[in-house]
Amino acid sequence: MLLARLFRCVLRVLFAVAFCTPAEGGAAVVGGPGARHAGTTGALEAGIERLRGATWWEANRKIRPELAQVGDLMFLLPLADSKLQPSSDAIGRVQRLRDALRSHLTKQPAGWNRLVAQVRAQRAKAGDESAVLLADALVNEVRYRDGTDGTYYPPSRFFAESGVCKDFATAKYLLLRDAGFELARLRLVSLAPRYNNTPDDWHVILVVQMNAPGEPLALDSPTASPARRAGDALDASHSTGPSALLDAILAGRKPADAVLRAPSGPLVAALARSGQAERPLATVFNETGSRSFERDAPSPLRRTSPGRAVSPMYADELGQPWQVDGSGTFPKWRVAANESASPALLRVAAR
Incomplete structure (x- = not known):
């Protein structure tokens, strides 16, 4: 009986290593430095078991698990890009994020440092979750504009021209990064179509791991037809850039937390309760690397x-x-x- 139990344990460990090794990324090191930093071995085992029972969606000959069923496993497994192929979607997303970061380091939108300071102050006053809520609500005050190119806009361009989900996620990532959040707790998430022949159904959001125990938070973006922002009735001629409220915050005429009282409010929820919980997850990444959760069918x-x-x-x-x-x-x-x-x-x- 003891031998059989030991054999089953060995099989589970081998399965975990093989199952979480993506075709496009480096091997997952169970119990390695990245995993120890992000959580305990028990949390990693729970994540593996959850993934074993996950629902996998097939589209265009790829299978991908649902976002909520991956959960904090995206933080427990280390990111790696040393073995990614240059043509892979994962390395392309990492490179576009790095390009946005380089542009951001040389040019920020007017008033950006004011946003960073107020998010940092909110974090010191009320904790990480409160700071994340504020950052999400601030960036979501930029108007949505479809039809952008495939690059990841730095905030200076995004605040001027507006953008789509990837640009909202990039701005939130950089705002929290500048406010002092560790990179290990920030993941951009690429969500894939559920069905074949729907290439426009890709979606990008930011996911943040809290210090306190609990589910990571999903930071979503407005849709193509968001609710009218506060103050926009007097400024209806503008279809891009920040809302009237965000303009006032950037100029210092209103405090940053005014966005928490705006009609739109933050679009933040725990992964299992977010509107994207059942979406197929393709890749998680930040500027340091990526990890693919998709597999060939x-x-x-x-x-x-x-x-x-x-x-x-x-x-x-x-x-x-x-x-x-x-x-x-x-x-x-x-x-x-x-x-x-x-x-x-x-x-x-x-x-």
């Missing part, structure tokens, strides 16, 4: 036994065998241990 293997009663076998990019339940309509997968077969065999049920 399993491919069919040749049947090893004759007869129609045998379920078709599949294997992922690591060569791990998978068994498919053919029921279900949408390309949605779930991974679970197959208790009736070899411990190395995994079952994937389409749902």
Whole structure:
């Protein structure tokens, strides 16, 4: 009995290492320095078990877990970009963020230092969560504008021209960074389409890990048709840039916390309660590197036994065998241990 229990533990550790090693990134080092810094071994094991039971969405031959089911695992696994291919989506996002950072270090929008100082003061007065709420609400006072190019706008350009979700997330990242938040607690998250042939359904948000125990916070951005900002009724001719309220804050005419009383308010929630909780997660990243959670969809293997009663076998990019339940309509997968077969065999049920 003891030997069997030990064997199962070894299998779980091996599965954790293989399962969380993305095809586009460096190997996940279980218990390595990055993991020890972000959380305990117990939290890492809980994250692995949660990911084993996660719902995986398939789109365009990639499978990806849901954001809330990854949860704090995105902080427990170290970021790495040393083995990323130059053409990969992950390294491209890291590079675009670094480009925005370089531009930001040489030029900030007028009044930016005032925002940084007030977010820093709010953090000292009321704690991290209060500072995150303030930073999120401030940046969300910039108007949304679709049709931008693929670059990540630095705040100087974003505040002048407006932008889309990636630009909101970048501005929040840089505002919290400048206010003293550690990079290890900041992750930009790339959320993928749920279905095939929907390339415009990608979304980027910022996720922040709190010091106190609990779920990370998801900082979302306004949609293409946000509610009218406070004071905009008198300034309806402007369709880009900061709202009238944010203009007043940048100029020092109003305090930063006025945005918390504005009609729009902050779009902050714990991951499991956020509006993006069930979105497929492709990549998490910051300026130091990235980690991909997407995997190639399993491919069919040749049947090893004759007869129609045998379920078709599949294997992922690591060569791990998978068994498919053919029921279900949408390309949605779930991974679970197959208790009736070899411990190395995994079952994937389409749902």
